[in-house]
Amino acid sequence: MAAATSGAALTDAAANAGSWSSVRPGLSSATRVLLEEHLGFTQMTPVQAAVLPLFLANKDVAVEAVTGSGKTLSFVVPILEILLAARRSDRGSSSSNAIMPSCMRATAAAAAAAAAAAVSGRHATSAPSSSPPRGSLPSRSTTSSTCSALRVPVLKTASKRLASSRQVQELQRPRARWTSWTIQIQSLIQIQWIKCRWNSACSCDRGS
Numbered sequence: 001m002a003a004a005t006s007g008a009a010l011t012d013a014a015a016n017a018g019s020w021s022s023v024r025p026g027l028s029s030a031t032r033v034l035l036e037e038h039l040g041f042t043q044m045t046p047v048q049a050a051v052l053p054l055f056l057a058n059k060d061v062a063v064e065a066v067t068g069s070g071k072t073l074s075f076v077v078p079i080l081e082i083l084l085a086a087r088r089s090d091r092g093s094s095s096s097n098a099i100m101p102s103c104m105r106a107t108a109a110a111a112a113a114a115a116a117a118a119v120s121g122r123h124a125t126s127a128p129s130s131s132p133p134r135g136s137l138p139s140r141s142t143t144s145s146t147c148s149a150l151r152v153p154v155l156k157t158a159s160k161r162l163a164s165s166r167q168v169q170e171l172q173r174p175r176a177r178w179t180s181w182t183i184q185i186q187s188l189i190q191i192q193w194i195k196c197r198w199n200s201a202c203s204c205d206r207g208s
């Protein structure tokens with residue numbers, strides 16, 4: 001598993017870590033249009049720049065970064081790439097499929113809607129917000145945040161089946177702790193959120 005930590009101070013977690021076109025393996029043009037034109041994000045945040053190449057290279061990734069640093073798109077973009085690839089290889093399907101855990105904030109809903117629209121070409125659906133009660137989330141200035149890990153190879157396998165489900169899926173489990181929960185999607189996709197801390201240095205361990 002690759003571990004990525006993005007350790008800039010919260011105020012430094014701006015989107016200035018490189019353009020989406022600089023990501024290798026490269027993002028699809030559809031995804032770049034989505035990010036740059038629909039979401040208006042021209043640059044990656046540090047955590048996105050650190051994590052995307054790992055996910056796109058089929059690594060398992062655990063990432064720790066402060067809340068609000070852009071983790072959501074770090075894994076939504078790879079999911080979208082997989083779904084788009086599945087759609088390209090299965091042109092006959094007219095289904096929509098987007099998978100979003102709902103435990104995140106604004107980006108999740110926006111990305112879910114955009115992803116559904118991009119993948120299906122038919123309709124956009126937002127994952128409804130199910131934020132935990134106020135007070136259970138740390139303030140944006142705390143040092144605690146979430147981590148994610150997902151098995152992209154598993155996602156690849158799953159995307160074929162999901163392509164026929166004709167649903168935008170929003171699944172979740174109650175959080176045992178706000179920073180630690182597991183979401184299983186149709187027993188095929190597992191996204192783990194692991195408690196983590198904000199570090200002072202940025203590093204990427206590109207382990208196997």
Ligand SMILES: Nc1ncnc2c1ncn2[C@@H]1O[C@H](COP(=O)(O)OP(=O)(O)OP(=O)(O)O)[C@@H](O)[C@H]1O
Nearest residue numbers: 015041043044045067068069070071072073104107
């Ligand atoms: N590349 C980007 N450029 C500009 N804004 C971005 C970018 N990525 C994310 N954002 C914005 O930054 C904000 C925080 O992003 P996001 O919610 O994904 O952070 P997070 O690290 O997942 O937070 P949390 O830990 O609370 O889930 C959102 O308003 C989102 O729209």
